[in-house]
Amino acid sequence: xxxxxxxxxxxxxxxxxxxxxxxxxxxxxxxxxxxxxxxxxxxxxxxxxxxxxxxxxxxxxxxxxxxxxxxxxxxxxxxxxxxxxxxxxxxxxxxxxxxxxxxxxxxxxxxxxxxxxxxxxxxxxxxxxxxxxxxxxxxxxxxxx
Amino acid sequence: xxxxxxxxxxxxxxxxxxxxxxxxxxxxxxxxxxxxxxxxxxxxxxxxxxxxxxxxxxxxxxxxxxxxxxxxxxxxxxxxxxxxxxxxxxxxxxxxxxxxxxxxxxxxxxxxxxxxxxxxxxxxxxxxxxxxxxxxxxxxxxxxx
DNA sequence: GTAATTTATATTGCGCACAAACTATTTGCC
DNA sequence: GGCAAATAGTTTGTGCGCAATATAAATTAC
Numbered sequence: 001x002x003x004x005x006x007x008x009x010x011x012x013x014x015x016x017x018x019x020x021x022x023x024x025x026x027x028x029x030x031x032x033x034x035x036x037x038x039x040x041x042x043x044x045x046x047x048x049x050x051x052x053x054x055x056x057x058x059x060x061x062x063x064x065x066x067x068x069x070x071x072x073x074x075x076x077x078x079x080x081x082x083x084x085x086x087x088x089x090x091x092x093x094x095x096x097x098x099x100x101x102x103x104x105x106x107x108x109x110x111x112x113x114x115x116x117x118x119x120x121x122x123x124x125x126x127x128x129x130x131x132x133x134x135x136x137x138x139x140x141x142x143x144x145x
Numbered sequence: 146x147x148x149x150x151x152x153x154x155x156x157x158x159x160x161x162x163x164x165x166x167x168x169x170x171x172x173x174x175x176x177x178x179x180x181x182x183x184x185x186x187x188x189x190x191x192x193x194x195x196x197x198x199x200x201x202x203x204x205x206x207x208x209x210x211x212x213x214x215x216x217x218x219x220x221x222x223x224x225x226x227x228x229x230x231x232x233x234x235x236x237x238x239x240x241x242x243x244x245x246x247x248x249x250x251x252x253x254x255x256x257x258x259x260x261x262x263x264x265x266x267x268x269x270x271x272x273x274x275x276x277x278x279x280x281x282x283x284x285x286x287x288x289x290x
Numbered sequence: 291g292t293a294a295t296t297t298a299t300a301t302t303g304c305g306c307a308c309a310a311a312c313t314a315t316t317t318g319c320c
Numbered sequence: 321g322g323c324a325a326a327t328a329g330t331t332t333g334t335g336c337g338c339a340a341t342a343t344a345a346a347t348t349a350c
Contacts, residue, residue: 218335
């Protein structure tokens with residue numbers, strides 16, 4: 001059996017598991033009118049509001065070219081505003097609206113609902129997260145000095 | 146700290162690690178003119194040629210609505226043909242061309258090259274794969290009787 | 291043997307991922 | 321001060337993910 005065997009590819013397992021998990025989020029996010037990446041942005045803003053696009057990109061690990069259209073959609077839904085910064089006019093401050101802050105209430109049940117569907121063993125879940133974090137930091141630091 | 150905290154989300158770790166890993170494949174696949182999902186399809190066909198779209202969808206875990214355009218692109222690049230089946234005219238048999246089979250040679254170095262960049266501990270890699278497989282099978286069997 | 295159902299694949303439409311190119315500020319440098 | 325380089329964000333184009341719908345052939349029911 002060769003290394004080119006599909007069933008041996010770690011990335012294939014990772015890829016299909018991730019897609020399946022995001023698919024599982026969909027029915028829970030649909031009542032809020034959010035996609036999964038939009039949910040990530042809202043999670044970040046519920047934690048820390050009034051940040052720059054760059055900060056948001058780092059925290060959510062989304063590309064800025066991906067983030068801009070997401071932020072526009074969230075703005076058009078009335079959940080945030082993109083305000084040009086005073087000190088530095090290149091920057092935009094992303095600010096939740098009152099409606100955006102209220103949306104958090106509707107999201108509160110999501111993590112637990114999903115966990116019940118998905119997580120067999122909580123220890124394994126933590127292990128999976130740790131392994132992914134380790135992989136991510138290897139990859140994102142890979143080509144730096 | 147709430148369950149709505151971004152830094153606690155397993156899915157976020159999974160999502161960003163997967164995207165980063167696929168990004169790492171890109172420079173290795175670019176000389177072959179393949180994207181990662183196209184590479185998955187070719188891996189599957191190098192293992193088992195002349196299969197139906199349905200079979201390919203199951204093996205690669207790609208949706209048939211995703212697979213059709215991928216197969217068309219691979220066909221237009223001359224690496225496979227989509228032949229209507231004789232026995233059942235609804236089915237198409239996906240068949241590698243000679244060029245498609247030859248492409249395998251150029252792909253042979255990819256798994257090892259990537260593994261060297263990415264994998265610290267081979268045991269952890271296997272663990273990660275096993276956890277993803279377990280998650281995938283939980284999720285794909287979740288709503289069945 | 292024909293109608294209803296199921297199955298295999300294709301199409302459409304929206305949102306995301308990302309590289310590359312672009313615009314507009316700001317910061318350094320002299 | 322004036323100009324080059326760096327930085328923040330946007331735009332563009334290609335491909336994918338996926339739900340919903342469509343098409344067409346095969347199967348089942350009667």
